[in-house]
Amino acid sequence: MAGDRTTPGMRGPYRKGVERREQIIRSASEVFGELGYFGGSLRTIGDRVGASPATLTQYFGSKEGLLAAVLEDWQRQAGRGLLQDDPLGLEYFRALIRVTEFHVEHRGLLELFITMAADSTNPGHPAREFIQRRYADVLGNCTAKLREAVDRGEVAPMSDEQIEAEVRILIAVLDGLELQWLLGADIDLPALATRYLEHAITCWQSGRSIS
Amino acid sequence: MAGDRTTPGMRGPYRKGVERREQIIRSASEVFGELGYFGGSLRTIGDRVGASPATLTQYFGSKEGLLAAVLEDWQRQAGRGLLQDDPLGLEYFRALIRVTEFHVEHRGLLELFITMAADSTNPGHPAREFIQRRYADVLGNCTAKLREAVDRGEVAPMSDEQIEAEVRILIAVLDGLELQWLLGADIDLPALATRYLEHAITCWQSGRSIS
Numbered sequence A, B: 001m002a003g004d005r006t007t008p009g010m011r012g013p014y015r016k017g018v019e020r021r022e023q024i025i026r027s028a029s030e031v032f033g034e035l036g037y038f039g040g041s042l043r044t045i046g047d048r049v050g051a052s053p054a055t056l057t058q059y060f061g062s063k064e065g066l067l068a069a070v071l072e073d074w075q076r077q078a079g080r081g082l083l084q085d086d087p088l089g090l091e092y093f094r095a096l097i098r099v100t101e102f103h104v105e106h107r108g109l110l111e112l113f114i115t116m117a118a119d120s121t122n123p124g125h126p127a128r129e130f131i132q133r134r135y136a137d138v139l140g141n142c143t144a145k146l147r148e149a150v151d152r153g154e155v156a157p158m159s160d161e162q163i164e165a166e167v168r169i170l171i172a173v174l175d176g177l178e179l180q181w182l183l184g185a186d187i188d189l190p191a192l193a194t195r196y197l198e199h200a201i202t203c204w205q206s207g208r209s210i211s
Helices: A012-039 A042-047 A053-060 A063-079 A089-105 A107-119 A128-151 A160-182 A189-205 B012-039 B042-047 B053-060 B063-079 B089-105 B107-119 B128-151 B160-182 B189-205
Strands: none
Touching (some): A012 A053, A012 B012, A053 A063, A089 A189, A128 A160, A160 A189, A160 B160, A189 B189, B012 B053, B012 B107, B053 B063, B063 B107, B089 B128
């Protein structure tokens, strides 16, 4: 994995620093996912990779700096689960649902996200702005794609307000099912998410959206 | 509030102990909701009510003992949001959705629950068993009530497997919308939850359940 991100031919000491930085970020991602941001101390994070809290501060400035690096890394990795092209209208939603397969294969990334999101219900949490921006982006993208599906005639007409309600509920279904799965529910997460989406699409097509 | 729970006429020193215990539980509920279980130290919890960590240990045995008291208190308080009678079939779901109004008025209880649930995606979390039991109870109750609605002819026939899928998705919608609301989304949580439920009921009645 580290090999993907370092540039071949980098000189020894610099390369070693980059790898060390990535080790620390991976440790912090695990620890924040398991213990939350406030529960995950620099000492615990450092212990897992044999580094002192002082070394971590040297690399990232502060615990908040390390969190920023962890979230940036999460975003890059989670992005690998998305399609590289930009499917139109309804196809976008089918591609979005396939992301749950990526989540099932990368449980740690999902656990980190859900833990940071729930942590950020605390208005003073340092991840709150990142999480809020993430939700705003997902809402904005999905809203635009459902509007596109309406405009292309793939589904029946809907008001902006109906579109927002449909999208918020779809996002809620995904988050909620992921939480149940992480808590050990015996479900086929991608299959159940797909069933909900196909049901929603049938309703959208026949003009029976949530209203 | 404390007056609700202490018995009138209790003798001074005993009563003082009960009130002190309740103050500590309230402080711990706030702190665990804000910082998570691992992030909320006995010192932080004690500081908010002018008690030392040693006093907290004296009352609750350990931090895990205090968590158990917090979860028990949460369950008692969340129970006040439920109807005291036991509505049949579909009426049960309409009553369940009204619980979101209670949640909006008691944000701290909701924040504590969502934080503990996300924390408990860590298999070693001391709240995990409580949270898993809670989900199993809600799933079991809702499944029985939707089966009852089928048997009473309120909705079209559904297989057990369809009923479980419908209920898991309903629970996901509630958790997911609550998370969005806690993260600051500009939504009318009870209204949006009600819209989803009424849509689901219409689908159940016309035999268009998720399948």
